[in-house]
Amino acid sequence: MSRAVIDVCGRQVDLLESGEGAPLLYLHGFADVHSVKEIWLPFHEKLAQRARFIAPAHPGCARSDENKDIDTIEDVVFHYLEVLDALKLTTFDLIGTCVGGWIAAELAVRHPEKIRKLVLIGAAGLFVPGALIGDVFMMAQPEFGSSYASLREMLFSRADDANALEMFPDGKGELEDEVRRYQMLRLSSRIGFKPPYFYNYALRNRLHRIASPTQIIWGENDKFVPRSHAETYAALIPNAQMKIVPGAGHSVHVEKPAETTKLILEFLND
Amino acid sequence: MKPVQLFCWHFMAYPYLAKDFDEKESSGWVTVPNRLWDDNKSRGLYQEYTDQLVYADQLGFDGMVLNEHHQNIYGLMPSPNLIAAALTQKTSHGKIVILGNLLPLHLNPMRVAEEYAMLDQMSNGRLIAGFAPGGGPETFNYDVPSANTREKFWEAADLIVRSWTEDGPFAHEGRYFPLRYVNLWPKPLQKPFPPVWIPGSRSPSTMTEVAKRGYCYFLSSRSHGGETHRAQQEFAAVLEKHGDKYQPFRFGILMSTYVAETDRQAREECEEGVWYFLKNCLKGHLRREGRQLTYGPGVPYIPAAAWREYLKGYTPGRKLLGDVENWDELEASQSIIVGSPETVARRIQNLIEKAKVGNLLIQFQLGNMPDHLARKSMKLFSEQVAPALRHASLKQFSEEYADLKVEPVAAEGVHESRGH
Numbered sequence: 001m002s003r004a005v006i007d008v009c010g011r012q013v014d015l016l017e018s019g020e021g022a023p024l025l026y027l028h029g030f031a032d033v034h035s036v037k038e039i040w041l042p043f044h045e046k047l048a049q050r051a052r053f054i055a056p057a058h059p060g061c062a063r064s065d066e067n068k069d070i071d072t073i074e075d076v077v078f079h080y081l082e083v084l085d086a087l088k089l090t091t092f093d094l095i096g097t098c099v100g101g102w103i104a105a106e107l108a109v110r111h112p113e114k115i116r117k118l119v120l121i122g123a124a125g126l127f128v129p130g131a132l133i134g135d136v137f138m139m140a141q142p143e144f145g146s147s148y149a150s151l152r153e154m155l156f157s158r159a160d161d162a163n164a165l166e167m168f169p170d171g172k173g174e175l176e177d178e179v180r181r182y183q184m185l186r187l188s189s190r191i192g193f194k195p196p197y198f199y200n201y202a203l204r205n206r207l208h209r210i211a212s213p214t215q216i217i218w219g220e221n222d223k224f225v226p227r228s229h230a231e232t233y234a235a236l237i238p239n240a241q242m243k244i245v246p247g248a249g250h251s252v253h254v255e256k257p258a259e260t261t262k263l264i265l266e267f268l269n270d
Numbered sequence: 271m272k273p274v275q276l277f278c279w280h281f282m283a284y285p286y287l288a289k290d291f292d293e294k295e296s297s298g299w300v301t302v303p304n305r306l307w308d309d310n311k312s313r314g315l316y317q318e319y320t321d322q323l324v325y326a327d328q329l330g331f332d333g334m335v336l337n338e339h340h341q342n343i344y345g346l347m348p349s350p351n352l353i354a355a356a357l358t359q360k361t362s363h364g365k366i367v368i369l370g371n372l373l374p375l376h377l378n379p380m381r382v383a384e385e386y387a388m389l390d391q392m393s394n395g396r397l398i399a400g401f402a403p404g405g406g407p408e409t410f411n412y413d414v415p416s417a418n419t420r421e422k423f424w425e426a427a428d429l430i431v432r433s434w435t436e437d438g439p440f441a442h443e444g445r446y447f448p449l450r451y452v453n454l455w456p457k458p459l460q461k462p463f464p465p466v467w468i469p470g471s472r473s474p475s476t477m478t479e480v481a482k483r484g485y486c487y488f489l490s491s492r493s494h495g496g497e498t499h500r501a502q503q504e505f506a507a508v509l510e511k512h513g514d515k516y517q518p519f520r521f522g523i524l525m526s527t528y529v530a531e532t533d534r535q536a537r538e539e540c541e542e543g544v545w546y547f548l549k550n551c552l553k554g555h556l557r558r559e560g561r562q563l564t565y566g567p568g569v570p571y572i573p574a575a576a577w578r579e580y581l582k583g584y585t586p587g588r589k590l591l592g593d594v595e596n597w598d599e600l601e602a603s604q605s606i607i608v609g610s611p612e613t614v615a616r617r618i619q620n621l622i623e624k625a626k627v628g629n630l631l632i633q634f635q636l637g638n639m640p641d642h643l644a645r646k647s648m649k650l651f652s653e654q655v656a657p658a659l660r661h662a663s664l665k666q667f668s669e670e671y672a673d674l675k676v677e678p679v680a681a682e683g684v685h686e687s688r689g690h
Contacts, residue, residue, distance in 0.1 A: 140567045141567075144587070171587065178567075182574055186570035
């Protein structure tokens, strides 16, 4: 695993890269590398064994410079177009988790020609009437002074999930983990606090533009982004299949890494 | 020279929550269900509260203070400007302080500029214009993203003052509030513009912006242990850095008090109201029980580097004001001063001496405190505490700020303000 900090339009982008072969770009979510942890989780490592796995940190996250001119998802998409140019990536496979999934979908509708295959994991981004995405910001406020149980409950299948407790412990956690969590919330609040929350109304009317075969992976008990969002993505993206992972919540890539990577690798190598 | 200015601050809490509220609800803010609003009991509530402020004016307080909060039981003034308008008709002496309109919550800052200008005219020049950014709960109430709040706030504040002082129509080519035609009708009465007060919690950036503009800094902390005089020193240092000099009327603090004939009587009389305030009103705000909405990673309005520094000094689950469990702990927090006139005068006098503060904004009505007790406390304060405070502070300020030219308390009529 190598870490680099590259310059993109005068701002630094924190980059983790590992493996060889066809480029596989990964856009992270909340319970993930860059947004909590500094290094790969088992999920990423497995994928890096079979591809050139590249994971940038979103603007303002980890060591990526903040950009206070990011007001909407559009600004993040244009940032990533610059990142692609800096990395000289013209066509690649793309995986996006959660907020990263939203960014991936927005990238794909604008530049379908760049993406060979697309994987969306627990992806935000859609307006689905009657199915609001959860309020991660409210859940991130501690209860009883120091409990993050309700945040863990939202992002995982259970508040006492071992991975959840490691990433979002009660009380005081690892300082830099907590700073990364804060940075992710700050970036997310720029694009996802309004409208409430994490959707772009226009996106669902653009999904038909996605040309690549698409796999939509969802935890069976996702309490952050409801199942109907997976179904909507699957229905509106032309060449899409939906895979539900049993016994997992929103952070399916952390809770069930083996099952999730198996689905992805079979799909990518199809 | 003038003595310490004494204001009466009303928060207008919802006083009719049942005794099991703390058990059943996790917050008094944002998500507190509004089916708890009692249609029958609440009739006349705004009248009662407004009349208490009018009474304060009659008692000779230097002004009345209002503030803006939304969707909560701590303060029922989503629009303090409406109460201020009522006060312009029912009072004619004291200042009317709105501390403050929450600028990032307004789609158009000119709405604030216009309403404040109207209020200044309607009150014959008694408005003190507060601008505030709004806290965590307001972010949730109005879906206002946090990261650029500070910049948005200052663009709005500067636009408002510009509209008060510069000939219109002019174009404001703003990042957040671009407007092609800014042309304020009416104009405010006070010249060059009504005094502007800004609350802060000791961030150097807020102090700097306040100092640069000549405004008054209001320390938005309810607790006055050592931090208050340290805050004053910090502000004084920032003023000097910008070629200005500290004087007591550039600084204000919020505190609460209950005065009765004896210390013991004071505690007995205010106990229910104080504890309602601490346990119910502060739940979701300055209490760790339930879900705290005011400060935390879910309202990420400071840069990550500042958050890291905060985390280093942070003790999870440390007690906040609403977590005190008995009178001793409450007393140690130095935020609600309860006692006889002598006790209260001594404690506040001590604070003025150390913190050199010229504006005391005092909350008298707490929680579900009944009308007659709030009034009794206010009356005792004005008759037996205020004179001592005025006498001592006049002496102190005259000695410590001898070369300060401060206009004496204005008589009726147009009030000359210098922006502070």
